[in-house]
Amino acid sequence: MIVFKNIQEIQEYLKKLKKSKKLLGFVPTMGALHSGHISLIEQSKKENEVTICSIFVNPTQFNSEEDLKKYPRTIEKDIKKLIEAECDVLFYPDCNEMYPKEEINSAEDYGHITSRLEGKFRPGHFNGVINIVTKLFATINPDTAYFGQKDFQQCAVIKELIKRNGFNIKLNCCPTLREEDGLAMSSRNMRLSNEERKQASQIYVALQWIKLNFKAKTVAELKMEARKIIEEMPLLKTEYIEICNADTFEIMPRKIEGRRLVALAAVYCGNVRLIDNLVLG
Numbered sequence: 001m002i003v004f005k006n007i008q009e010i011q012e013y014l015k016k017l018k019k020s021k022k023l024l025g026f027v028p029t030m031g032a033l034h035s036g037h038i039s040l041i042e043q044s045k046k047e048n049e050v051t052i053c054s055i056f057v058n059p060t061q062f063n064s065e066e067d068l069k070k071y072p073r074t075i076e077k078d079i080k081k082l083i084e085a086e087c088d089v090l091f092y093p094d095c096n097e098m099y100p101k102e103e104i105n106s107a108e109d110y111g112h113i114t115s116r117l118e119g120k121f122r123p124g125h126f127n128g129v130i131n132i133v134t135k136l137f138a139t140i141n142p143d144t145a146y147f148g149q150k151d152f153q154q155c156a157v158i159k160e161l162i163k164r165n166g167f168n169i170k171l172n173c174c175p176t177l178r179e180e181d182g183l184a185m186s187s188r189n190m191r192l193s194n195e196e197r198k199q200a201s202q203i204y205v206a207l208q209w210i211k212l213n214f215k216a217k218t219v220a221e222l223k224m225e226a227r228k229i230i231e232e233m234p235l236l237k238t239e240y241i242e243i244c245n246a247d248t249f250e251i252m253p254r255k256i257e258g259r260r261l262v263a264l265a266a267v268y269c270g271n272v273r274l275i276d277n278l279v280l281g
């Protein structure tokens, strides 16, 4: 695996690669890689001749200094996993490379997609995601970019980002990988204590309950019961649980035939904030 740390060097490499017309897949990450990330690398390898992974803990998408400080950083293990997965290239820039001092980051507003749910509870988060992913896409310009559906709202933001910037990049949002007890794989799971880890799987239990009872109950009943299920666990505290239009993120007060809906939850497990979702029908 070739490792690049600066933009100019990876772009020189990519210039040569583009001449050979090889299909390029790109998996952007913040490191602390788990099987969910590796499944994205594997998907990219199936569909492309060259796969690039980036690892960059993007400070501008954290809305708390504490959260940024505690985000797991495991670069040696990550490199090992990427080599095992036969990833071709790692882009591992530092902060000065991605955020040169003279550059001003733009403020982006994608309407409901960036203002609701994660946008509301983590002000500035999507602005940071949009800024960094725009830079990464402009640097790498892949044929296809791979993201995990666990970050369901982020996938919608990236779809809009591609449209607004006119990038010729296909977006592949891949299914969430889960642990045996249903907990969605996430780098943040590494920060859970044993007891928190046990209780965290209740988030998926609640989402599944919504899916199973979707036809029989009202939206208000579904949300209330799901919140109760989550909070049966003493270490869990629900920040939000909502049923939304899966394309616009409009919160649905009631069910409307023919709309693609998704149940989304953000839950504190101790001090660790976890998100998950399930598409309903």
Ligand code: PAF
Pocket (backbone or CB within 6 Å): 028, 029, 030, 056, 058, 061, 129, 132, 133, 151, 154
């Ligand atoms: O999903 C993530 O890991 C991050 O939000 C991303 C897309 C790599 C941007 O920093």
